Amino acid sequence: MADFTREEIDAVYRVMTERRDMRHFLSDPLDAALLDRLLAAAHLAPSVGLMQPWRFIRVRDRSLRERIHALVEAERVQTAHALGEREGEFMRLKVEGILECGELLVAALAPGRHKHVFGRRTMPEMDLASVACAIQNMWLAARAEGVGMGWVSLFEPETLRELLRMPAGSRPVAVLCLGYVREFYPRPMLEMAQWARRCSVASLVHTDYWSEGGSVEDGGRMEDGGRMDHGGRMEHGGRMEHGGKGEHGGKGEHGGKGEHGGSVEDGTAG
Amino acid sequence: MADFTREEIDAVYRVMTERRDMRHFLSDPLDAALLDRLLAAAHLAPSVGLMQPWRFIRVRDRSLRERIHALVEAERVQTAHALGEREGEFMRLKVEGILECGELLVAALAPGRHKHVFGRRTMPEMDLASVACAIQNMWLAARAEGVGMGWVSLFEPETLRELLRMPAGSRPVAVLCLGYVREFYPRPMLEMAQWARRCSVASLVHTDYWSEGGSVEDGGRMEDGGRMDHGGRMEHGGRMEHGGKGEHGGKGEHGGKGEHGGSVEDGTAG
Numbered sequence: 001m002a003d004f005t006r007e008e009i010d011a012v013y014r015v016m017t018e019r020r021d022m023r024h025f026l027s028d029p030l031d032a033a034l035l036d037r038l039l040a041a042a043h044l045a046p047s048v049g050l051m052q053p054w055r056f057i058r059v060r061d062r063s064l065r066e067r068i069h070a071l072v073e074a075e076r077v078q079t080a081h082a083l084g085e086r087e088g089e090f091m092r093l094k095v096e097g098i099l100e101c102g103e104l105l106v107a108a109l110a111p112g113r114h115k116h117v118f119g120r121r122t123m124p125e126m127d128l129a130s131v132a133c134a135i136q137n138m139w140l141a142a143r144a145e146g147v148g149m150g151w152v153s154l155f156e157p158e159t160l161r162e163l164l165r166m167p168a169g170s171r172p173v174a175v176l177c178l179g180y181v182r183e184f185y186p187r188p189m190l191e192m193a194q195w196a197r198r199c200s201v202a203s204l205v206h207t208d209y210w211s212e213g214g215s216v217e218d219g220g221r222m223e224d225g226g227r228m229d230h231g232g233r234m235e236h237g238g239r240m241e242h243g244g245k246g247e248h249g250g251k252g253e254h255g256g257k258g259e260h261g262g263s264v265e266d267g268t269a270g
Numbered sequence: 271m272a273d274f275t276r277e278e279i280d281a282v283y284r285v286m287t288e289r290r291d292m293r294h295f296l297s298d299p300l301d302a303a304l305l306d307r308l309l310a311a312a313h314l315a316p317s318v319g320l321m322q323p324w325r326f327i328r329v330r331d332r333s334l335r336e337r338i339h340a341l342v343e344a345e346r347v348q349t350a351h352a353l354g355e356r357e358g359e360f361m362r363l364k365v366e367g368i369l370e371c372g373e374l375l376v377a378a379l380a381p382g383r384h385k386h387v388f389g390r391r392t393m394p395e396m397d398l399a400s401v402a403c404a405i406q407n408m409w410l411a412a413r414a415e416g417v418g419m420g421w422v423s424l425f426e427p428e429t430l431r432e433l434l435r436m437p438a439g440s441r442p443v444a445v446l447c448l449g450y451v452r453e454f455y456p457r458p459m460l461e462m463a464q465w466a467r468r469c470s471v472a473s474l475v476h477t478d479y480w481s482e483g484g485s486v487e488d489g490g491r492m493e494d495g496g497r498m499d500h501g502g503r504m505e506h507g508g509r510m511e512h513g514g515k516g517e518h519g520g521k522g523e524h525g526g527k528g529e530h531g532g533s534v535e536d537g538t539a540g
Contacts, residue, residue: 001288001453001454001456003416004281004284004285004413004414004415004416007277007278007281008277008281008284008285008414009281009414009415011274011277011278011279011281011282012281012282012285012410012411012414013307013311013411013414014274014278015274015278015282016311016314016315016407016410016411017314018271019314019316021316036471037283039471039474039475040471041283041286043471043474044286044287044289045286045406046289046291046406046409046421046458048421048423049460049465049466050458050460050461050465050466050468051466052466052468052469052474054474055474055475055476056474056475056476057475057476057477057478057479057480058475058476058477058478059478060477060478061478064478075391075392078391078392079387079388079389079391082387082391083387083388090388117349117352117353118349118353118360118465119349119422119423119424120423121345121348121349121352121424122345122348122423122424122425122426122427123423123425123427123443125395125398125443126423128395128398128399128402129398129399129401129402129405129423129443129444130402131399132398132399132400132402132403132406133402133403133405133406133409135399135403136315136316136402136403136406136407137286137406139316139403140282140286140410141282141283141286143274144274144278144279144282144283145274145279146273146274151316151318152389153318153389153390153392153393153396153399154389154391154392155392155393156392157392157393164478164479164480165479165480165481166480167480170480173393173395173399174399183271184271186271188316188320190319190320191320195319195320195388196319196320196321196322198320198322199322201306201309201310201313204309204313204322204324204325204326205309205325205326205327205328206325206326206327206328207327207328207330208327208328208329208330208331208334208434209327209434209435210325210327210434210435210436210437210440211435
């Protein structure tokens, strides 16, 4: 296989740079062949053990689309309440374009995944990681083709699963709004709306151990970590969707050590 | 922003088509500027609520790399045992290139994620989805630059977390082998090794409801419902597509529909 040319390499970086999570759409339908290319791009994604766990439901029925919208709207309100002091700010954001976008897809995890052990014995959530890679491929392909896409995760997955008559063991992971747009946001919409700020790359990288390298926010935060590394198997990760091991996002990391000033955790981000 | 040219669009599809999960590497180091570009590409990924949950640990110390390798090797053996009848076949696969690759990174979820509610109240795992998108960006950028990458998830995450002195609440999600390669595999290595087969795009797509559209394999297949990964409603029952409540998964779906020649679930895949 020939090396990529300078121009091809630049195109790859360009599409990543200009991809946006869109919420404003024109309603023009997508050409069927174009949609096929986007689905094919998704299917070129890597998957753990080549399990290819991604499935897509194309929502054509208008009333079904409206029911999905209602489900998202209900969760939007619940999320706003959960956000507390940022409730009003959140409610002013446009967080989806379900009713107006040209094409609506739901991306999901297939059932039967427990049979796939390769790369998942201790990391069962790798199936979701594979689906996310597929969605990112689709997102980039769409952007290159001049099509906007938005990933909506404001829904109760079991309710959506039942609405779409999906089998037990499957799980919807994204409502994907696709369609032509008047313009792509010049920067991430949540950044433009001052919901959150982008952090620097340097602040995300450590060398050898978490506490070395990385920015003050991260490096500093970890300093306290010295002792959290030990003993802390216990993070309560409240809602472990996978594997039920209870790892994941424990509340434990507050660790009583005061603020982590990190990046999006600096008080402007929710 | 100008439209993408035909050549740019082709480059985007080309990089997705030629990206591979690599396990064979040359040991030449990567240029620091190149590595920076790959990390910057990762950081261009979308994230739920713009939370940017990805962190990267660059492993420079040789003995640390060897300890990570030992940890992966231990899990490789455990996975082989768990695979049962495919144990021997699995053990003959090359599943990582940790010791020989030019650059080793660990990608991780940052701690403190419970504070991010936007898009995660009912779908907390969206943080992992964001990290996976970042890794996919890095993968594609690496491929364009002529650099191979492999995602290894054969490890006990808590053990790796402690080894890297990561704080409680953080979670490693990938050991990433990066480096130059003699050649990129023409097809996915697990396909070439006949571990699994690629399924058709058509078999992955449904229209409006799961049971409509999609291939026989999907519509008509299912697993032995007992161990539903999510939700655990746990039912069996033949025709999961209908019934919205307790249908699903049983062995029933084999029922009468004949073989699902499904992709990786056709008896050749684990």
